[in-house]
Amino acid sequence: MDYNWLSLSPHLILAGGALLLVLAGAASRRFAGRVAPYFTVAVAVAAAAAALALWRAPATSWFGALTVDPFFVIFAVIFAAALALVALLSAGYAPLESADRPEYYSLLILVTCAVSFMASATNLVLIYVAIEFSSILSYVLVGYLRGDRLSSEAGLKYFLYGAAASAVMLLGFALLYGMTGTTDVNALAANLPRAELLFGTWGHAAVVTPAGTVAGALSPVFIFLAFALVLVGLGYKISAVPFHMWAPDAYQGAPTPIAAFLSVASKASGFAVILRLVFALHGPLDLVYAPWTKYAAALAVASMVLGVLVGIVQSDVRRLLAYSSIAHAGFALLGVVVDTHLGFAAVLVYLVLYAAMNVGAFGTVAVIGHVTGSYDLKDYAGMGRRHPVLAAALAVFLLALAGIPPLAGFFAKFYILAALIGRGYIFLAVVAILASVVALFLYARVLKPMYFGKPVGEDLRRLSPAAAAALVVCFLFTFLLGVWPHLLVAWAKAAIVPLLPRI
Amino acid sequence: MAFPILTLTVFTPLVGIIVVLLLPERWVNGIRAVAVAFTAAALAFSIWALAAFDPKITGAMQLEELHRWIPSVDIFYHLGVDGLSMPFIILTTLLSFLAAIASFSIKERVKEYFALYLLLETGMLGVFVALDLFLFYVFWEVMLVPMYFLIGIWGGEKREYAAIKFFLYTLLGSVVMLLGILALYFTSQPHTFDMLELMRQRGTFVRAFQIIVFLAFYVGFAIKVPVFPFHTWLPDAHVEAPTAISVLLAGVLLKMGGYGLLRVSYPILPQGAHWFVWPLAILGVINIVYGSLVAMAQKDLKKLIAYSSVGHMGFVLLGAAAMTPTALDGAVMQMVTHGIITGALFLLVGVLYDRAHVREISAFSGLGVRVPVYVGIMSFTMIASLGLPGLAGFVSEFLSLVGSFPVFPVLVIISGAGIIITAAYFLWTIRRMFLGTLTPRWENLPDINFRELVTVVPLMILTVLIGVYPSVLIKLMDPALTELSRVMATLK
Numbered sequence: 001m002d003y004n005w006l007s008l009s010p011h012l013i014l015a016g017g018a019l020l021l022v023l024a025g026a027a028s029r030r031f032a033g034r035v036a037p038y039f040t041v042a043v044a045v046a047a048a049a050a051a052l053a054l055w056r057a058p059a060t061s062w063f064g065a066l067t068v069d070p071f072f073v074i075f076a077v078i079f080a081a082a083l084a085l086v087a088l089l090s091a092g093y094a095p096l097e098s099a100d101r102p103e104y105y106s107l108l109i110l111v112t113c114a115v116s117f118m119a120s121a122t123n124l125v126l127i128y129v130a131i132e133f134s135s136i137l138s139y140v141l142v143g144y145l146r147g148d149r150l151s152s153e154a155g156l157k158y159f160l161y162g163a164a165a166s167a168v169m170l171l172g173f174a175l176l177y178g179m180t181g182t183t184d185v186n187a188l189a190a191n192l193p194r195a196e197l198l199f200g201t202w203g204h205a206a207v208v209t210p211a212g213t214v215a216g217a218l219s220p221v222f223i224f225l226a227f228a229l230v231l232v233g234l235g236y237k238i239s240a241v242p243f244h245m246w247a248p249d250a251y252q253g254a255p256t257p258i259a260a261f262l263s264v265a266s267k268a269s270g271f272a273v274i275l276r277l278v279f280a281l282h283g284p285l286d287l288v289y290a291p292w293t294k295y296a297a298a299l300a301v302a303s304m305v306l307g308v309l310v311g312i313v314q315s316d317v318r319r320l321l322a323y324s325s326i327a328h329a330g331f332a333l334l335g336v337v338v339d340t341h342l343g344f345a346a347v348l349v350y351l352v353l354y355a356a357m358n359v360g361a362f363g364t365v366a367v368i369g370h371v372t373g374s375y376d377l378k379d380y381a382g383m384g385r386r387h388p389v390l391a392a393a394l395a396v397f398l399l400a401l402a403g404i405p406p407l408a409g410f411f412a413k414f415y416i417l418a419a420l421i422g423r424g425y426i427f428l429a430v431v432a433i434l435a436s437v438v439a440l441f442l443y444a445r446v447l448k449p450m451y452f453g454k455p456v457g458e459d460l461r462r463l464s465p466a467a468a469a470a471l472v473v474c475f476l477f478t479f480l481l482g483v484w485p486h487l488l489v490a491w492a493k494a495a496i497v498p499l500l501p502r503i
Numbered sequence: 504m505a506f507p508i509l510t511l512t513v514f515t516p517l518v519g520i521i522v523v524l525l526l527p528e529r530w531v532n533g534i535r536a537v538a539v540a541f542t543a544a545a546l547a548f549s550i551w552a553l554a555a556f557d558p559k560i561t562g563a564m565q566l567e568e569l570h571r572w573i574p575s576v577d578i579f580y581h582l583g584v585d586g587l588s589m590p591f592i593i594l595t596t597l598l599s600f601l602a603a604i605a606s607f608s609i610k611e612r613v614k615e616y617f618a619l620y621l622l623l624e625t626g627m628l629g630v631f632v633a634l635d636l637f638l639f640y641v642f643w644e645v646m647l648v649p650m651y652f653l654i655g656i657w658g659g660e661k662r663e664y665a666a667i668k669f670f671l672y673t674l675l676g677s678v679v680m681l682l683g684i685l686a687l688y689f690t691s692q693p694h695t696f697d698m699l700e701l702m703r704q705r706g707t708f709v710r711a712f713q714i715i716v717f718l719a720f721y722v723g724f725a726i727k728v729p730v731f732p733f734h735t736w737l738p739d740a741h742v743e744a745p746t747a748i749s750v751l752l753a754g755v756l757l758k759m760g761g762y763g764l765l766r767v768s769y770p771i772l773p774q775g776a777h778w779f780v781w782p783l784a785i786l787g788v789i790n791i792v793y794g795s796l797v798a799m800a801q802k803d804l805k806k807l808i809a810y811s812s813v814g815h816m817g818f819v820l821l822g823a824a825a826m827t828p829t830a831l832d833g834a835v836m837q838m839v840t841h842g843i844i845t846g847a848l849f850l851l852v853g854v855l856y857d858r859a860h861v862r863e864i865s866a867f868s869g870l871g872v873r874v875p876v877y878v879g880i881m882s883f884t885m886i887a888s889l890g891l892p893g894l895a896g897f898v899s900e901f902l903s904l905v906g907s908f909p910v911f912p913v914l915v916i917i918s919g920a921g922i923i924i925t926a927a928y929f930l931w932t933i934r935r936m937f938l939g940t941l942t943p944r945w946e947n948l949p950d951i952n953f954r955e956l957v958t959v960v961p962l963m964i965l966t967v968l969i970g971v972y973p974s975v976l977i978k979l980m981d982p983a984l985t986e987l988s989r990v991m992a993t994l995k
Contacts, residue, residue: 384615404648405641414637414681418576421685429685433678440674444651444667452655452663489575 004061007068009050010076011120014113017043018106025102033101037466040087040105044080044112051076051116058498064184065123070495074348075119075272078355082265083112085470089257089363092464094370095145096255104144108261111137115269122280124173124183127273131169131233134269135162138262142254154253161236161246169233175226185280192223192281227292230277231299237270238329239263239322241302248314251322256369259318260362263325264355271332271351275344278336279499297337297428303330304435311442317365317375320442321358324401327439328354334428335416341496343419348492350416353408353481360474361397364390367467372457380446382455390463391450393471398443400478403436408482415489507568508555509582512548512592513628516541516599516621523618531613535606538617542600542624549596549628558586558979561986564634564699572638577694581635586983587765587835590976591631591758594842598754599624601958602747605850608857609657609745616657619649620747627755631762636684636696639767640677643723646756647673650748658743665736665743672726672736680723683716687771701771705994710774717775720768728760728816731789741809746853749805753812754846758838761819765835769823769987773994780824784907787820788914791921799928804855804862807932808848811888814921815841815896821911821918822903826991830906831984836976837899840969844896847884847962851877854955858948864932869941870948877951878937880959887966889929890922895969 005012021039024032051073058069087105090096096104114134121127139162143155177183180191235243251259307327314320332354335347368383368390369375383391400407403414413436420429481488519541526534556565564583572580584592609616622645629642647670655666688694690712691704708716726733737757741749769776794813801807815837822834854877856862871878887894890901900922908915951959969976 385612388615399648405644410641410644415576417681418685418688421682422689426682429682433682434675437671437675437678441667441671444670448655448663448667451652452666484573486573486575489573493575 002061002063004059004066006057007054007059007061007066010047010054010068010080011113011116013043013047013050014109014116017046018109018113021102021106021109025100025106029102036102036105037087037091040109041084043109044084044087047083047112047116048077048080051080060122060186063123064186065126066120067122067186068120069499070491071272071275071348071499072116072120074352074491074495075268076116078268078352079112079115079119079265082261082268082355082359083108085359085363085473086257086261088466088470089260089359089366090255092370092467093255093257093366095148096257099144099146104141107137107141107144108258111141111261112265115265115272118269119272119276121273122185122276124177124185127185127276128166128170128173131237131273132166134266135166138162138258138266141258142250142262144255144258148253150253151255152253154250157253158246158250161243165233165236165243168229172226172229172231172233175222175229179222179226185276189281224292228295231295234270234274235299238267238274238333239326240299240329240333241306241326244303244307244326244329247326248319248322251325252316252318252375256318256362256366256375259322260359260366263322263362264358267325267329268351268355271336271347274336275347278339279344282500293337293339296333297425300330300333300337301428301431303327303333304432305330308435308439308442312438312445315377317377317380317446318362320377320445321361321365324439324442325358327435327442328358328401331413331416331432331435334432335419337428338416338419338423338425340419340423341493341500342422343416344496344500345489345492346412346415346419348495349485349488350412352488352492353412353478353485356474356477356481357397357400357408360471360478361394361401363467363471363474364394364397367463367471368394370464370467371462377445377449379456381449381453383450385455386457387463393475395447395450396475397478398446400482402440402443404440406479406483408478408485411482411485415485505566505568508548508552509566509568509584509632512545512552512596513582513625513632515545515548516624516628519544519621520618523614523621526614528614534613534617538606538621539600539603541621542596542603545624545628546596546600549592552584553589553593556584556589558589558982561586561982567634572635576637577688578637578696579635580638581697581699582632582638583634584632586980587762587987588631590835590839590980591755591762592628594758594839595624595627595631595755597961598750598842598846599627601846601850601961602750602754604954605750605853605958606745606747607954608853609747612656616653619652623649623653623751627751627759630759634698636687636698636701636767638696639698640681640684643677643680643759644674647677650752650756653748654740654744657745657748660743661739662743665739668736669740672733676723676726676733679719683719683723686712686716686719698767698771705771705773708772708774710778713772713775714778715775717768717772717779720763720772721779724760724763724768725786726760727763728757728820729813730760730786730816730820731793731813734790734794734813737813738806738809741812741849742803742805746849746856749849749853750846753809753849754842757812757816758842761816761823761834761838764823765831765984765987769991773991776991777995780826783820784824784911784914787817787822787824788917788921790814790817790820791918792817792924795921795924795928799924799931802863802865804864804932804936805849805852807864807928808845808852811848811925811928812841812845814925815845815888817918817921818900818903821907821914825903825907825910826988827906827910828981828985828988829902830910831988832977832981833899833901833903833906835980835984836969836973837903839976840895840899840966843962843965843969844884844888844894847959847966848881848888850955850958850962851881851884854951854959855881859945864935867936867942867945869937869939870945871937872941873945873948874950876956880951880963882933882937883963884959884966885929885933887970889926893967893970895966895973898970898973 117130145151239247311323400409567583626646633639798810822830
């Protein structure tokens, strides 16, 4: 039968861990509250180990709904790493101290489980359910600080945007199903030409099926419409322009560790689904609607440009980082646009490297905010004197995000640019590098007060050991993966090539 | 495997950073001593490399180190030197050592200063030894970060503006260069970032491609040189930077543009270079004449020297454009002598500024009476900078002009005007500041001290040595540059 429990092991570990934590919370709140962060780290490590064990045993099971392959493993590791780091950061985050701690961490584990499902789902229904699952948990986590007006407002905004986006996406899935008669992602391509039966009288374009026969008239309008609608939902997930509006509010209002999680894991999960759909429809997408890459490119360019330009004028560090994450989504999206093995591998590499440096950046901001109680750029003045180590850490993460070698962000951008140039997309490459130059100015807005400004307030001393550990890990990855990305690149290629043997 | 002398040279300062960071912040003198010790060690290693280097071998790199680094993207850790890079390595380690001593005048945040300073040195050295374009780019960019902070934290009044302007300008140039690097990678078969391998494949690059990629690299290099009209960051950065950083900026960073042109653009993209010869020569002359004229109009002494750099770099461009062996010798030599002389000039401006806290030329008069040693050294250096025969600056400008004359006779004659203007503003400055009656305000101005003498005197000795016996330098680089000239002539 098709019940492959082994391939579900990462998801099951996460789900089980979350439930266990809720039960423990019911038994002893104090005890569960104290061990919750470390228990979460243990669950994350176990889930990552389980996922890595599946590297050599790719399998599609549960009637084709679930695919675990190296592609999934890379995402699962990103999610697990984000979970562990965010759990450690949350342990040292003051506003959460009065909140329900066991439930917070169990929700965090559950949302990781949800995004893991997104990365492994190969059935439209499961994809939708996983997206909804992760979104609903995210709304709760963003609004977790019940006493905080900003947090509640952010949760509500996020919810409204998310509900609208996922409804639109569901319509897209419905259209796809209507055209193909299947919800199996891997069967979509083979079944697409059947759409002529439904819409043949309206359409005119001749379609060549992957088998090479002319299948008759299929209206590209419907295929385009389906993808456009799906893209709304996924664009929202990766916070690409113009579906980005929720991100700055949510990141600002949410507990900052949650913002770190959303900007890394949630975004990566959106990319996972995008990539899966693009892989599955690779042939038909090109044949029926060749310019799809142009639309994706437009989104990418808009995200990069708007992200950095609007980010520059922000005065709240969390909003600034939110716009930076929008710009990064655009940059990573360029890898999808390139539509080559190199480009797709570059997206994976980008997401891994981005996870390390962005969790680091948000984490440092959270720690600083925890001590100073402020996220305003003005209060970062003289941080280089008040806490040299924290300031240096933040400087490293920001310079990494700006793409300065030899830090992680440089190789991430370099690899995307390589993919663009390799395909001959010079214009996009030029836009991308110009956006990165302007982005430097964005990050310099934080560096400047930290190092050039006069210190305001007293020196900071207290630093939670758990948060410090998380930052050290982020720093090591930001530095080491930047200096030596060889294995990461090799893994990304190994994950991509089997999925797209034909290009 | 040979002894990795180049790796040692490049990464010794990086080890120094770790030591500096481990020292407590209040041990100011300890931090200074450690930093100077590590720059001295780098200097020693570079002299060792010089001793092991045989300038007569051409057409091959020496002291090569080649290791796989990121094999999944064909990136190698490839270092090596030839007659073109060797002088710059010595120049970098020497100036870094001297400027580290000059940095003792930094009183605030000493620990951070020297950590960044040492990072800057590693970045600079790396650029001159890297033979893999990816590695080259990494070192090229690594320099920007410490430079940004060094100007922004320890600089003058408009430091924040100057720092971000420097950062954005040079970053813009280098990312455009990055596109050129990637274009070369994908055009080469098999794909490679290795400079030597790309040189072997240059015959396969079509002319139009060479021109486009040449221009991409040119943007990166021209901003660094700086070539008119990309020079506007330079006066700001120079004036605002602390003394030691101005020295490195003028002495080393400005050389990277010219070095990159001769190391990367010429041998890998010869047809692109030939296509760009005329614009390059004309821009060189514009640099010479325009830079000198603007220098003449300056009221701030440091700004005057900054613009004099723009003028001096013009000779580099002119010599490079002519491509004759003599002109190339002149171009490279001009970079080295400019590093020595202008480095000394910036050190001396710093000496004066540390005491007087003003740099306005008009604020000084008759200093010769009060601080004779300082005025003697400063006049000597200014005269060396304007190209007095017998001193280093003359030899390089002369070689550059003589070598260029057969190719660009008219342009060479026009550049003569630049030399006259340079002489005029330096002599005029000497007259205004050092001669005449002493301004009463400076009656108690102390003369140059021993530590400051230590930083300047080695540069003066080199100025005289190269001026009187230029063969020490020419022997080192001529074989490599003659070979480059020959290669360029055959690939027209």
